[in-house]
Amino acid sequence: MRKIEHIGIAVANLDKSNELFCKLLGKQHFKTEIVEGESVETSFFQVGDAKIELLQATNADSPIAKYLDKKPEGVHHIAFDVEDIHAEVKRLKGEGFEILNETPKEGADNKLVVFLHPKSTNGVLVELCQEKV
Numbered sequence: 001m002r003k004i005e006h007i008g009i010a011v012a013n014l015d016k017s018n019e020l021f022c023k024l025l026g027k028q029h030f031k032t033e034i035v036e037g038e039s040v041e042t043s044f045f046q047v048g049d050a051k052i053e054l055l056q057a058t059n060a061d062s063p064i065a066k067y068l069d070k071k072p073e074g075v076h077h078i079a080f081d082v083e084d085i086h087a088e089v090k091r092l093k094g095e096g097f098e099i100l101n102e103t104p105k106e107g108a109d110n111k112l113v114v115f116l117h118p119k120s121t122n123g124v125l126v127e128l129c130q131e132k133v
Ligand SMILES: CC[C@@H](C(=O)O)C(=O)SCCNC(=O)CCNC(=O)[C@H](O)C(C)(C)COP(=O)(O)OP(=O)(O)OC[C@H]1O[C@@H](n2cnc3c(N)ncnc32)[C@H](O)[C@@H]1OP(=O)(O)O
Pocket: 008, 035, 038, 040, 042, 053, 055, 063, 064, 066, 067, 070, 076, 077, 079, 100, 106, 107, 108, 109, 111, 113, 115, 117, 118, 119, 123, 124, 125, 127
């Protein structure tokens, strides 16, 4: 894993959280994007080499809606940038981590993504991201 690509934050109201993070970070978000496959609308802020990804559910089946049914708004996942997502999945599987989707799926911001179950990673939902070529 090469660096933290982004920190995902589950929010109830993207507009309000955009305003809040704009004030906090002293800059505007650089993009918003709906990812249909995950039923989320995202907003990205660049912070140095990494990003903050705000996530609002677009429907009740979204993982973000389910998360916010049980927990307050806050850090939802940490995403790591990887060079070869297939090799990394194989390595992590061999190390005993529980892979939630072995076939990478379409993420936001031109990425392929794979998730690891938080039960196997000290309670932290981990996302692997590979830039699409
Ligand atoms: C925008 C696209 C992409 C990107 O490009 O960046 C994204 O970031 S999409 C982000 C949203 N998508 C996902 O989160 C996909 C992966 N997540 C899942 O598959 C599920 O959410 C889950 C992690 C498997 C949990 O689903 P489920 O088992 O149905 O939920 P439960 O509520 O029953 O939880 C079981 C267990 O896990 C704990 N949990 C759930 N979510 C998290 C979390 N984000 N961080 C830490 N722990 C989490 C939950 O508390 C339960 O624990 P116990 O209560 O102790 O059993």
